[in-house]
Amino acid sequence: MSAPVRVRMAPSPTGSPHVGLVRTALFNWAFARHHGGQFVFRIEDTDKERSTDESLASIIDLMRWLGLDWDEGPEVGGPHAPYFQSQRGDIYADALARLQSSGRVYRCYCTTEETEGRALAKKEEYAAAKAAFAAAGGQGTKPEAPVMGYDGFCRDLTDEQIAAFEAEGRASVPRLRMPDGSITWNDLVRGEVTFETKHVPDFALARANGDPLYTLVNPVDDALMEITHVLRGEDLLSSTPRQIALYEALKEVGIAKATPEFGHLPYVMGEGNKKLSKRDPEAHALAYRDQGFVPEGLLNYLALLGWSIAADRDIFSLEEMVEAFDIKDVNANPAKFDLKKCEAINATHVHQLSVEEITDRALPYLKRDGVISDPVSDADAQLLELAMPFVAERVSKLTEVGDLLHFLFVPEADFVLDEADKAKMVDSDEGQAVLQAAYDALRSLEVWSAAQISDALTQALVEEMGLKPRVAFGAVRVAATGRRVSPPLFESLELLGRERSLGRLQGALS
Ligand code: GLU
Numbered sequence: 001m002s003a004p005v006r007v008r009m010a011p012s013p014t015g016s017p018h019v020g021l022v023r024t025a026l027f028n029w030a031f032a033r034h035h036g037g038q039f040v041f042r043i044e045d046t047d048k049e050r051s052t053d054e055s056l057a058s059i060i061d062l063m064r065w066l067g068l069d070w071d072e073g074p075e076v077g078g079p080h081a082p083y084f085q086s087q088r089g090d091i092y093a094d095a096l097a098r099l100q101s102s103g104r105v106y107r108c109y110c111t112t113e114e115t116e117g118r119a120l121a122k123k124e125e126y127a128a129a130k131a132a133f134a135a136a137g138g139q140g141t142k143p144e145a146p147v148m149g150y151d152g153f154c155r156d157l158t159d160e161q162i163a164a165f166e167a168e169g170r171a172s173v174p175r176l177r178m179p180d181g182s183i184t185w186n187d188l189v190r191g192e193v194t195f196e197t198k199h200v201p202d203f204a205l206a207r208a209n210g211d212p213l214y215t216l217v218n219p220v221d222d223a224l225m226e227i228t229h230v231l232r233g234e235d236l237l238s239s240t241p242r243q244i245a246l247y248e249a250l251k252e253v254g255i256a257k258a259t260p261e262f263g264h265l266p267y268v269m270g271e272g273n274k275k276l277s278k279r280d281p282e283a284h285a286l287a288y289r290d291q292g293f294v295p296e297g298l299l300n301y302l303a304l305l306g307w308s309i310a311a312d313r314d315i316f317s318l319e320e321m322v323e324a325f326d327i328k329d330v331n332a333n334p335a336k337f338d339l340k341k342c343e344a345i346n347a348t349h350v351h352q353l354s355v356e357e358i359t360d361r362a363l364p365y366l367k368r369d370g371v372i373s374d375p376v377s378d379a380d381a382q383l384l385e386l387a388m389p390f391v392a393e394r395v396s397k398l399t400e401v402g403d404l405l406h407f408l409f410v411p412e413a414d415f416v417l418d419e420a421d422k423a424k425m426v427d428s429d430e431g432q433a434v435l436q437a438a439y440d441a442l443r444s445l446e447v448w449s450a451a452q453i454s455d456a457l458t459q460a461l462v463e464e465m466g467l468k469p470r471v472a473f474g475a476v477r478v479a480a481t482g483r484r485v486s487p488p489l490f491e492s493l494e495l496l497g498r499e500r501s502l503g504r505l506q507g508a509l510s
Helices: 020-033 053-066 087-100 113-133 159-166 213-224 234-253 285-289 296-303 318-324 339-351 353-368 378-394 397-407 419-426 428-444 452-466 469-481 489-496 499-510
Strands: 006-009 038-041 103-106 172-174 180-185 191-194 230-234 259-267
Touching: 006 103, 006 230, 020 038, 020 053, 020 230, 020 259, 020 285, 020 318, 053 285, 053 296, 087 172, 087 213, 087 234, 103 234, 172 234, 172 285, 172 428, 180 234, 180 259, 191 230, 191 234, 230 234, 234 259, 259 339, 285 296, 296 318, 296 339, 353 378, 378 397, 378 489, 397 428, 397 489, 419 428, 419 469, 428 452, 428 499, 452 469, 452 489, 469 489, 469 499
Parallel strands: 006 038, 230 259
Antiparallel strands: 103 172, 180 191
16 A cells, blocks of 8 residues: 555544444554554534534543544644544635635525425426326337436526626525546445446535535545545445545645545444444443443454454454454445344453453442442452452353342342342242251351351252252352352352351341
8 A cells, every 4th residue: 555544533423422433433443553554533523513522522432442542633633633623614714715716616506495496397397208208108218317406507607697696695605516427436345336427416515604514524634634545334425426526626726635545334234124223222332331341342243243354253352353454355235233242242352351350340330330339448359359250250241240249248238139039949938948957057167168168058958958959059049149140159158258148048037
């Protein structure tokens, strides 16, 4: 590749960030890192009504959490600052003035009503021609459907016509004159893509009051920031022929050095093969952090939405992705979002972490969920360290640490048994008999250790009462931990301590 690679992600800060945005960010980031290039982060906040500070903050927060670092952009600055479109008004005004001096942009004086009126008339004319064609039994030339959208009415106004419109005090917008023929580019994901320009109407670059539109600012920024590759979602494919045409004008007026290459990443589909939308709960990227996913897991899964490292391999690290990432390997077909697979991949990444690492990462969740008080007392920190080896392998999300360890930290006054588990395992005659026997066996234990507890309970419940271990230990487990799912029972009782364990067994006896 000739020029050093410069890619960007350019989110509009509206609403809560979508997993599609993360996928786009990840592919751009991996592409930049693979080629030793630069990853630019630009905020497309031209839509003042819809852009919010809250959305911006959550996008930045998300990128930081994921570890997708940017070389230029908010918080880090860079040679092309500012990186917020809302702060680049002068740049766009200058670009517009230069473009207007080229022959490729003309002023359009049509009102919306006039444009729509003409479009309607064309539609009606077509309907009539079609009917006549059918009535003639298909004889003659088949009428062609009219091209919708702006019809180029003001393309070739004479100086007198312009003067007359100006004298009327009409407002006008600048429009780019689309070239005749077709526009073709070699899409990095989809291969050759061609649009006939007769289907791409001349488009406005700014509002009548001079406010620049997205159609102008996005390519102007890409040009000035010297973006070499535009990798973005397929939803933007139809804007690409317009942008390529605008690039020709930008090059002519010395704003762009070159037209970037484009690659359109496949759609992400949700349930029922519909595009994953903001209404789908699994679309919200930060919800994964809230639910205790680890960034390695989420990124690994999102990488699979269009890319794979090898035929039979789903699990990889970010470093491995960077090493192997080639945009040409991205599949153009829509990718299906599969939450179960995302969870499974996340679980694998959690299990690759050390116990200490899981503990550190779980701690904020334990505090957030009120499992452990904040600041953490020495006693709680010690208990947590002792308990973590028994839960690390059992959790697939960080929030599950709290689910499994809640029983250890909860004050006795607040300790309650899960209703359903209690009804099933504790309240029956058999459950009560088990708990009484367990209580009696444990009360006289000399050393309160998992091994001693195991021996005593096995002897009393399995050998003497002849119970199946599942039944015997299940009742004890529910009584002591509150649930049928817990860390290993004997270790749990050891950690809980003699007093609390016996107290809970007694409390479960009616
Ligand atoms: N701001 C645009 C969006 O959020 C991105 C446009 C682009 O990547 O070119 O959809």
